[in-house]
Each structure stands twice: as structure tokens, then as C-alpha cells.
Amino acid sequence: MSVLSAFSLRSQILAFTVALVTATLVAVLVMVLLRSDDAIRDSVNRSVEDASESLSRVIIYRQNQLASSAGVLVSDFGFKQAVATGDAGTVESMLNNHGQRIAADVMFILDLRGQVQVSTSDDIAAGDAFAYSDIVERAVQGREYADFLLLNGHLYQMVLVPLRTPRISAIAGIGFRVRADRIREVLPENNIHVTFISRESDGQKIILSTITDPQEARAAIESPSNLETLLSLPFSEPEPYLTRRILAGDLLSHNMDVMISDDLSGFYQSYEQIRNQILLLAAVFILMAVFGSSLIARRLTRPLAQLANATRGFASGNFGLSSVIRSTNREVSRLLKAFALMSEELNEREEKIIYQATHDSLTGALNRDAVTHLIENMVQQNTAFLLIGVQISGLKSINENFGIETGDRYLQTFADRLRDNSNQDYLARQSADEFAMIIPTADDCSESARDMIVNAITGRLSQPMQIEGIGFNPDFYTAVLSYPEQAGDARQVWRRFSIALEHAITHNQRFYIYEDGLDQEHIRKTRILHDLKATLADNRGQLRLYYQPKLDLSTGKITKAEALIRWIHPELGFIPPDYFIALAEQTRLIKSLTRWVFQQVLKDQEVFSENRIKLQLSVNISASDLVDDELKQHIQAMMDIYNFQPQMICLEITERDMMTDVDRSISLLNHYRHSGFKISVDDYGIGYSALSKLSILPVDELKIDKSFVLNLDTREQDQVIVKSTIAMAHELGMQVVAEGVENSQTLDWLGTHGCDLAQGYFISKALPVSEFISWFHSQQQADSWISHSV
Known part of the structure; x- marks a missing residue:
């Protein structure tokens, strides 16, 4: 609220007029005073200069007279x-x-x-x-x-x-x-004074002055030599004199000065007289402005005040003009007609604004705020209902392939089908591709009745669509929550409903009914992500790397090891890697996690080197890491810090992640490979990759998924797959690693059929660095790596 709005229009007009007149007069006053000040100041300065020149001429004349007379005398x-x-x-x-x-x-x-x-x-x-x-x-x-x-x-x-x-x-x-009287005779004006002073060690001493009062004479010689202005601040004393030193040839050698002073009292009087006259004139004009503007403001604001009383009902939503304004003023009549027209338009506009504030403009459904308010009211009234959420799959693809207009028609048709199964006031569009629908139910609504309602809705939505001659088969996810059975208040309704729909989407379930405990799992995931972020910032020993050795089947030696992350939470205990890594991959935390693992591997590599252990260590990277250009920069920075050999690090990427964006994968993998890193395809056999794509990937190693290795000693089908994979990989110039080796029969079979490396519990479980070092050295002293494995 502005400052002016706190005052009436009459006061504002009066204030503005007075302010304008005052400002104008002040400007004129200042200009006149400044001009007067300049003129008087110039006159004062010129008067002093003239007096100084006149006195100097007299002094020089008398000096010449004395010199001439003295010359005549001595001649x-x-x-x-x-x-x-x-x-x-x-x-x-x-x-x-x-x-x-x-x-x-x-x-x-x-x-x-x-x-x-x-x-x-x-x-x-x-x-x-x-x-x-x-x-x-x-x-x-x-x-x-x-x-x-x-x-x-x-x-x-x-x-x-x-x-x-x-x-x-x-x-x-x-x-x-x-003599002072003689000097007085040669001075041009009575306000001009001359003072002779001697410069003593304790200050200036007055020898002779035309000013009879010693204090006045002292004030005169201490006054400034130039008058800057006649203006002075209130309650401050103006300068009484303008004083200058006369330079008269060589007449002032014995610590003596001749000072000429101008008494400014007369100038101040002239200046103040001009100033007072102007101030008086300004006060008269201001009073006239106040009186005149007051009359004008009163005549103008009286009908406006009556109109304000007549339209006071606007604040309460009553846009009719019920009061009669007593005025025949033509301008006021026009204003009344304008207000009447405005009241009609306001009624229409208010209805439109309320509708737009509560509805989606494209589909006509309620918006999120409106449906939230509706649910709160239904909860307060303890009304039972089903909250059904529908998330449309593939809407982005429709917009990209067929255009935004087709996508909008698709949404409108989808909303119309939902509306067929629900009251218009119970359908809401929550986001671009998400709808929520409220179905009021009886308090004792059974599961079968609920299923019948939901099946009718999903069945109607699943029917093919024809939009502008293009056929579409709707694809969507559905989540259902029942109140009050599955939620106690409105906030809980929304939270659990959102969790249920998110669960359906992330788990690829086309239809999902909220299950008890799902929100606790959601809270647990949220906490784990929060704690993981904090742990990455300040580990304190919670995150650790374990290493599982890889056995070279041709030499019987341990030449490689895979780094596996472990998280020991101080309250939740051991958290499975697959669990928190999957959560991290859904957020940007996976990038921080990969960087932490990579840096820790380099630190552990130094520890291994100090203990005379030379191994190639494998690091797992995700799909998001594979397309992360910043990871390249981070790895390069680590190379500069730790000065390690890149060929001693193997980057393991799952087959599925590698095939997500083949062209981008090839580009980044080539970068890492040219930098000296080894590349391994992890979990091979479950990603359904085409052999044509696999053949062009810059890969050094193929790691057969453990699902084909666990029962390799008994299942002929797995043996056929593994044998053909080994042959194919060798043809492509790759080494083969079999993970999941659990017994000697499997290990012997792999060695017999040309597998290069084996990894599994039969050889050793994953061990922390210190235990791995002890295990490694103990195996060096044994006759066979395998016979003494855990």
C-alpha cells in the first residue's frame, strides 16, 4: 500500500498543488538568492580588490616620494x-x-x-x-x-x-x-579598513588599524581572503569581514603585513532584505495556492465520495448500484453508466476467474488445488470415496511424432472417457499426463464393488482412439486408494495416493491398489537416500569397498579383483548394495557414489602396491555414468593426483546399460579405452543385446552372468550357452570371466572349455582390504590357489 493511498483525494490534490507551488517558489527563491549572492559576492570581492590596488598605489607613491626626497638630500x-x-x-x-x-x-x-x-x-x-x-x-x-x-x-x-x-x-x-586617520582619508569607502600587523613567534600582533575596536580588528585579520557565499546555515555566525594581504613591492620585509578588510555587515543587510522580501512573496503565493486548491478539490471530491458510498457493496460481491447520487454533473452521469457496465462485466469475469482458478483450461477438469480442497472437505465430512489415479504413458512421444495439437486432442478424449465414469466435479488433471478421479462410495463398499468400478473405468480407457484419422491404443498406469480404509486424513490420502501411482509406474504395473506399509517403505527409501547423501559428504567409515578375487584359469593365479561396495548403516545395519544403488540411480546421487568408489579404488590400489600385490581392479559404472561427460574429467583429475596406470583399472558396464544408447556408449568407451582403461561387459546374457552391436563395442572382457554359471555342472543348456559365449568372445578378441563359481566341478568345466577367468565364492567371497591382503599372501604360500580357497 503506497503512502498516498492513506490520504483522501482532496488531501492529495491539496498536497500536490501546495507542493508544486512550493517547489516552484523554492526553485525561484534559490535561483534569485544564488544570483543575488553571486552579484553581491562579486561586488565585495571587487571592492576589496579596488581598495587594495588604491592603497598599494598610495604606499608606492609615498615610497617613491620619500626615495626622491632622500636622493635630493644626500646629493x-x-x-x-x-x-x-x-x-x-x-x-x-x-x-x-x-x-x-x-x-x-x-x-x-x-x-x-x-x-x-x-x-x-x-x-x-x-x-x-x-x-x-x-x-x-x-x-x-x-x-x-x-x-x-x-x-x-x-x-x-x-x-x-x-x-x-x-x-x-x-x-x-x-x-x-x-596614522589611522590619514589612511582613512585615502580609502575609497567607509566599510574598507586597513590593519598593520607584525608576525611574532607567539602569533600576529596588531600595530595599527583603522578599526578602533581591538576585538573587531582581530576578527578582521582572521577573516578569509575570498568570499565564497553570503549564505549561512541557521544558528551559524557569518564571516564579518573579507580580508586580504597587500603586496606592495619590498615594503613588507620585517615580518610585517598590511591587511585590507571589507566590513560585510552592509552586504549582509542588503542580502537579507532581498531574501526576506522573496520569502514574504512566496508565503503569499502558497496561501493563495492552499485556498484555491482546497476549493477545487472540494468540488471535485464531493460527487466521488457519493459514488464511493454507492459502490461500497462491490467489496462484498454486490455489483449493483443501489444508491442514488445527488448530482446532475455530466461527468458523474457518465461515470455512473460506466460503473453499471463495469458491474455486469465484473460478474462475468469473476465467474470466469473462479473457473480458471479451479479448472484445467484444456480438459475442463479440476486442477490440483481444487481437487485437494474437495478431498479435504470430503474427509472433514467423513465421506467414503475411491481416489483413482491415471498416468498416461507415451504422451511425450505422441506430441513429438504427431504434434502438440494431436496430443491435446488425445488428452481431451482421455478426459472425456474418465468423465463418462465420474461426476464432472470429481475429475482433476494433476499434471501434464496425470489425472485423478474421485468416486464417492458407500461406507461399506466391498472389494468386489470397488474392483467392478475400477475395471469399468480401465476398460473404457483401454478402448482404441481415433484422432484425426490416426488410431491410438491408450497405454496408462492406474493406482487406487480407498478412504477411509487406507488413509486417515487428507494429507495422508494424497501422500499414499502419490506413492501408489509412483509404485505402479516404477514397477511397471498397469494396475495397482495401495497396500498397507507402502508409505513406510517410501519413507525408508527417502531416509536411505538422505543418509546416503550425508554419508558421501562425510563417510565416517560407513561406506567400504570389498574385493572379490578373479582367478586366471590358465596360470592358477589371482590377477584381478572386483571392487564391491558395502554400506554398514549405524542404525539400519547392513543395507544391500542392489537396494541403495538402485535408489541412487533414480537420482543424481549415483554420480557422487561412482566418484567416491573410483577414488577409493585408487587409494586401495596404493595400499595393495605397498603390500606387493599387483592386481587389475574392476569398478562398476552405471548407465548414467556412461553418458556423463563430467565423469571423464573427474577420472582425469584422479589420474593426475594418484599417478596410477589406467590399464590396472577395468570399467565394468552391464550389458543392458551399454545398449541404452549404443552410439553414445561407443564414443565414451572409446575415450576410456584410448586412455588405457580396460572395458568389461557385465551380466552378459540377460540384456538381449544384438551380436552385431556387441561386435562393434570397444570391449576387452565379457563377463557371463552368474545365472548361467551357478548350475553349470548339472545343466546342459547352461553349458551350451557358456561354451558358445566363450567361443564367440574369443573370436571377437575378448577375454571371458565367469561369475558365480560355487564348486570345483564348475571351475574344472570352465578351465576345460577355455574360460579365461573365474569369480565366485568357491574361490573367495568379497573381503575388505586388510583381509584381502592377508588372504592373498596366504594363498601365495599354498601349492594351489583353488585347493585352499574358502
Whole structure:
């Protein structure tokens, strides 16, 4: 819910209008203030610059005046003669006369040691030592010097020049005393002030300022040299002055600065006056906007409020307009007609939405949510019923071969047949190829009555179909669950129904009635898969590999062994390999399981090698492994880690798995074979493979299924099959392994008829690695492998 929806339309109109006007005025205000700020700031900066230039010119003019007068004085022959003869009276008289002509405040003569010989001012008396020895040194060297100097606490602009007679024999000084009132006279504006400061080690010291208040003067010299803006934050003090240092030639060498400051109070007043006028004008406009928008919003929202009251029944599903709106407004009349039309369309649309929300658009059957709700209601009412599930087999093939439209017509025809045996409201389509049908029954419905109902449905479904001239023989799986006999609540109904249909599909049973305990088996399978996944991630010794040896019948030696996995569950105990491997093959866990086995075989191969046992180890891989490109990469990675010889590993693939996708199998088997691995066809004889396909497979070994070997010593039919298989395999260049050897007679028969290798309990059962090593070494010490076998 947006923030605006919490307010009435009248409030929104008022708020929007006021906000728009306010935003516009603020934008104008900001623009004007910024422009004013720029103009005033530029004026301030320009005023300071003009004052700085004017004062600098005055200082330089006075300096030049002093220098010129000093030059005239030291060039006067009579003056030089009086200084040379030491006539102090004449010198003093000439100094006074010369000083009066240019209105100098001080004139004096220094000897070359800096002692004052004659002076016209009390600030530097005869006999005193001149305070600036560095200036004396420069003058003695013949250089003229000009600077602002402090004499007896008073500031003077002075020039000192050497007196040559013809050698430098004295130093003449002439200066103007710097007074605040005189500086005030040359400044262009009253708001401009000048301050002379000296740079001391403990900070800046004010020597002279046109600002009479010492604190104001201090504030002035500490102000910035450039004014960035006249704007200031609320409750903050603006800068009082704009102050700059005047650079006037070489006049500022003795740690002294001349600062010019502009008093900004007048500018701030001008700026604030403009700002206040604009703010007042903005407030007037805002008040006008509030008043005007309030009137407009009231006239607009009053009929809308009446219409809202009239249509309040829409929320409860009543789409009629029962209230009379007191208005002759043409726009409102149009709105009323539109609402009336809308109410009719809403009725139709609501019915359509409800139907679409609860039904499948293709077949018209209920969807899963609707049938779930229906079952929950029937369970709550304790109504007995049969829940029948039908899964169509081959729908994907129909879509691929005859097109989606034919597949849709097939589904519609199938649904119509189901509907013939059920109420329209009790048929549901659960997924693309799966239907569920509810058949209400009597509380005491017998098994025979149930079977009659189901047989009628399946019989009708089994009849051939004709769709667009194409004949189809429907193929499907059926599962049945009876409530309340086989489930106690709605959740249990769905779980057990799903398990029953899944059982029918996975066990290829065309018709299956739920049996007690099936859900416990499903829960057990789910747990085993969960625990297997956890075990593969963190084994902790639960999964182990056992090895069953293979006897070379030509040499009587053990040359190979098959790796067989065992799982000892901490709670469930021993879990048969065929059981959990079959479950793993139904999920992606088979890939992880194969990788674990392969890696463990390589580790065990290293253990065998350390115990002087060299065997070719066989690893079983599944159909999904056979077409798994990632397995190739995993095996290659293991080869790099363990550095094993590929020919010491034999990959066993069942005949059935190998024939699932022959072309893909040949491609991957060639890859493994070229990498050096040996390939064996496991369980040969039960997969019904064509000899033409077998002949092109890259296979090194053929392993005869134990069903042909267990009774080989007594059954002639098995002997014929095994003998022909041995001959055929040898013709194709393959070795033959017979598994399931249980007695010496079978072993002797196999050796006599050219079988290459034998495997079975007569030779040895599968053993863990440590026991296999002990067994192997014990057999090495025996005269015959066979006579001492377990």
C-alpha cells in the first residue's frame, strides 16, 4: 500500500498543488538568492580588490616620494659637507627644512655603526642606536632601503639611503608616520579598513588599524581572503569581514603585513532584505495556492465520495448500484453508466476467474488445488470415496511424432472417457499426463464393488482412439486408494495416493491398489537416500569397498579383483548394495557414489602396491555414468593426483546399460579405452543385446552372468550357452570371466572349455582390504590357489 493511498483525494490534490507551488517558489527563491549572492559576492570581492590596488598605489607613491626626497638630500653638496665636518646644527637645520618641504615626520642621520647623529623626531633621539642593524648593514654596502618600521612604538614608512662624501660616510633616513586617520582619508569607502600587523613567534600582533575596536580588528585579520557565499546555515555566525594581504613591492620585509578588510555587515543587510522580501512573496503565493486548491478539490471530491458510498457493496460481491447520487454533473452521469457496465462485466469475469482458478483450461477438469480442497472437505465430512489415479504413458512421444495439437486432442478424449465414469466435479488433471478421479462410495463398499468400478473405468480407457484419422491404443498406469480404509486424513490420502501411482509406474504395473506399509517403505527409501547423501559428504567409515578375487584359469593365479561396495548403516545395519544403488540411480546421487568408489579404488590400489600385490581392479559404472561427460574429467583429475596406470583399472558396464544408447556408449568407451582403461561387459546374457552391436563395442572382457554359471555342472543348456559365449568372445578378441563359481566341478568345466577367468565364492567371497591382503599372501604360500580357497 503506497503512502498516498492513506490520504483522501482532496488531501492529495491539496498536497500536490501546495507542493508544486512550493517547489516552484523554492526553485525561484534559490535561483534569485544564488544570483543575488553571486552579484553581491562579486561586488565585495571587487571592492576589496579596488581598495587594495588604491592603497598599494598610495604606499608606492609615498615610497617613491620619500626615495626622491632622500636622493635630493644626500646629493646636496652643502648637506654632505656639513655631515662630513660634523656640524650637527647645520645638519639638523637642513633636515628640518627638507622635511617641511615634503611634510616628512622624521628625518635623521646615522653613522656607519648605526648610532643616531642627528634626528628631527623624539621617536629616534640623537645618541640612540638604530634598532634595525640589518638595514644599516645594507646601507653601508651602498644599497637604498625602504620599509615600514616601528620607532618608539609608532609605525613609519621610511627610506634609508647611504651618504657618499665620496665614500659612504653616513646614512640618511626619512619617513612618514602612518596614522589611522590619514589612511582613512585615502580609502575609497567607509566599510574598507586597513590593519598593520607584525608576525611574532607567539602569533600576529596588531600595530595599527583603522578599526578602533581591538576585538573587531582581530576578527578582521582572521577573516578569509575570498568570499565564497553570503549564505549561512541557521544558528551559524557569518564571516564579518573579507580580508586580504597587500603586496606592495619590498615594503613588507620585517615580518610585517598590511591587511585590507571589507566590513560585510552592509552586504549582509542588503542580502537579507532581498531574501526576506522573496520569502514574504512566496508565503503569499502558497496561501493563495492552499485556498484555491482546497476549493477545487472540494468540488471535485464531493460527487466521488457519493459514488464511493454507492459502490461500497462491490467489496462484498454486490455489483449493483443501489444508491442514488445527488448530482446532475455530466461527468458523474457518465461515470455512473460506466460503473453499471463495469458491474455486469465484473460478474462475468469473476465467474470466469473462479473457473480458471479451479479448472484445467484444456480438459475442463479440476486442477490440483481444487481437487485437494474437495478431498479435504470430503474427509472433514467423513465421506467414503475411491481416489483413482491415471498416468498416461507415451504422451511425450505422441506430441513429438504427431504434434502438440494431436496430443491435446488425445488428452481431451482421455478426459472425456474418465468423465463418462465420474461426476464432472470429481475429475482433476494433476499434471501434464496425470489425472485423478474421485468416486464417492458407500461406507461399506466391498472389494468386489470397488474392483467392478475400477475395471469399468480401465476398460473404457483401454478402448482404441481415433484422432484425426490416426488410431491410438491408450497405454496408462492406474493406482487406487480407498478412504477411509487406507488413509486417515487428507494429507495422508494424497501422500499414499502419490506413492501408489509412483509404485505402479516404477514397477511397471498397469494396475495397482495401495497396500498397507507402502508409505513406510517410501519413507525408508527417502531416509536411505538422505543418509546416503550425508554419508558421501562425510563417510565416517560407513561406506567400504570389498574385493572379490578373479582367478586366471590358465596360470592358477589371482590377477584381478572386483571392487564391491558395502554400506554398514549405524542404525539400519547392513543395507544391500542392489537396494541403495538402485535408489541412487533414480537420482543424481549415483554420480557422487561412482566418484567416491573410483577414488577409493585408487587409494586401495596404493595400499595393495605397498603390500606387493599387483592386481587389475574392476569398478562398476552405471548407465548414467556412461553418458556423463563430467565423469571423464573427474577420472582425469584422479589420474593426475594418484599417478596410477589406467590399464590396472577395468570399467565394468552391464550389458543392458551399454545398449541404452549404443552410439553414445561407443564414443565414451572409446575415450576410456584410448586412455588405457580396460572395458568389461557385465551380466552378459540377460540384456538381449544384438551380436552385431556387441561386435562393434570397444570391449576387452565379457563377463557371463552368474545365472548361467551357478548350475553349470548339472545343466546342459547352461553349458551350451557358456561354451558358445566363450567361443564367440574369443573370436571377437575378448577375454571371458565367469561369475558365480560355487564348486570345483564348475571351475574344472570352465578351465576345460577355455574360460579365461573365474569369480565366485568357491574361490573367495568379497573381503575388505586388510583381509584381502592377508588372504592373498596366504594363498601365495599354498601349492594351489583353488585347493585352499574358502
